[in-house]
Amino acid sequence: MSYMSGRPVRPSGSGNPKRTMTAQLRALGNTVAVLATIAMVLLVAFVWMVTAINKQKKSNKAADTSATTSSSVVQADSSSETSDTLPPETTPESTPEAAHASFPEGTKLIALTFDDGPDKYTSQVLDALERNGVKATFYVIGSNVAGTDAAVFQRMLDLGCEIGNHTWSHVSLRDSEYDVAYNELKKCDDALMEKIGQKATTIRPPTGQGLAQDALFQYSKDNHEYVVNWDDVSCPADWQKPALGDPDYTAQFVIDNASDGTMVLLHDSHQSTADSLDKMIAGLKEKGYTFVTVTELLEARSASMGLTVDKALSLGWKQELLEEAYPGGPVYGVRYAYSAGKMMFEKRS
Numbered sequence: 584m585s586y587m588s589g590r591p592v593r594p595s596g597s598g599n600p601k602r603t604m605t606a607q608l609r610a611l612g613n614t615v616a617v618l619a620t621i622a623m624v625l626l627v628a629f630v631w632m633v634t635a636i637n638k639q640k641k642s643n644k645a646a647d648t649s650a651t652t653s654s655s656v657v658q659a660d661s662s663s664e665t666s667d668t669l670p671p672e673t674t675p676e677s678t679p680e681a682a683h684a685s686f687p688e689g690t691k692l693i694a695l696t697f698d699d700g701p702d703k704y705t706s707q708v709l710d711a712l713e714r715n716g717v718k719a720t721f722y723v724i725g726s727n728v729a730g731t732d733a734a735v736f737q738r739m740l741d742l743g744c745e746i747g748n749h750t751w752s753h754v755s756l757r758d759s760e761y762d763v764a765y766n767e768l769k770k771c772d773d774a775l776m777e778k779i780g781q782k783a784t785t786i787r788p789p790t791g792q793g794l795a796q797d798a799l800f801q802y803s804k805d806n807h808e809y810v811v812n813w814d815d816v817s818c819p820a821d822w823q824k825p826a827l828g829d830p831d832y833t834a835q836f837v838i839d840n841a842s843d844g845t846m847v848l849l850h851d852s853h854q855s856t857a858d859s860l861d862k863m864i865a866g867l868k869e870k871g872y873t874f875v876t877v878t879e880l881l882e883a884r885s886a887s888m889g890l891t892v893d894k895a896l897s898l899g900w901k902q903e904l905l906e907e908a909y910p911g912g913p914v915y916g917v918r919y920a921y922s923a924g925k926m927m928f929e930k931r932s
């Protein structure tokens with residue numbers, strides 16, 4: 584029978600019974616439907632994949648911005664290194680520059696930092712920041728963290744501030760054994776974890792010393808935390824006279840000596856510092872500064888990453904600082920050029 588013969592179906596198969604043809608047409612229809620369904624599924628899968636890839640790209644970019652991984656930093660390094668000479672291979676959206684597009688070219692950035700707290704005047708400092716609508720970075724001491732109400736840290740975060748690691752007991756990392764230094768850093772983060780469920784994003788070694796301490800680099804590497812110091816030129820030295828006890832002097836010193844990319848060292852343990860902030864912030868705003876956290880500052884200035892010793896020296900980095908930080912080796916991970924006394928270090932890769 585023709586039904587069994589397997590001959591191709593023809594629209595007007597004169598020899599076939601009508602019923603058989605209908606069945607064949609139905610079978611054909613079913614096949615088309617199945618194929619259409621498969622095509623549909625493939626299309627949906629493709630769209631989903633493209634969306635997922637785009638999401639991944641965006642989240643990578645976000646990771647770059649928040650500087651949570653060392654690998655993202657290394658990638659940013661190489662792309663910014665080559666961007667001087669080669670046309671960018673990536674889309675504008677994925678370049679490090681675009682990731683910092685929130686700061687238009689020519690924006691002057693400044694990061695106020697408060698060390699050694701939380702202390703007596705931390706709330707007053709936060710009041711001033713809130714009143715003036717700006718944010719800052721707090722390098723806290725772990726043992727102080729343990730004795731401070733969690734609400735203080737929550738308020739910092741609510742105001743857009745960042746919390747940095749200033750060790751557990753403000754020891755000199757330079758003079759500490761490896762294990763002691765490592766534990767000092769860890770205990771500060773542990774205290775923050777217990778208090779607010781998150782660790783610091785950057786580390787500032789007490790007194791700024793100990794950059795050559797291996798434990799500092801190992802800890803920063805293990806925990807994706809940057810190591811930074813501050814800008815000597817704009818630092819009013821608020822712990823001693825003439826700044827100590829003189830809010831006007833403190834404010835004016837910072838206003839007069841700040842430059843683009845400045846990281847200002849202050850302490851929330853002095854009333855005169857807390858009292859200086861309204862005037863200081865107003866003066867800096869008048870000069871066109873945008874207030875950022877330390878991580879934002881580092882990210883916004885990533886173009887100068889990937890320096891070698893020679894390049895760093897040509898940019899004016901101090902030889903002795905380089906030697907202390909990276910004895911004998913290349914300056915991988917230097918985040919920022921020395922300029923007007925700025926000293927910042929990224930974790931060594």
Ligand SMILES: [Zn+2]
Binds near residue numbers: 698699749753789790
């Ligand atoms: Zn300190």
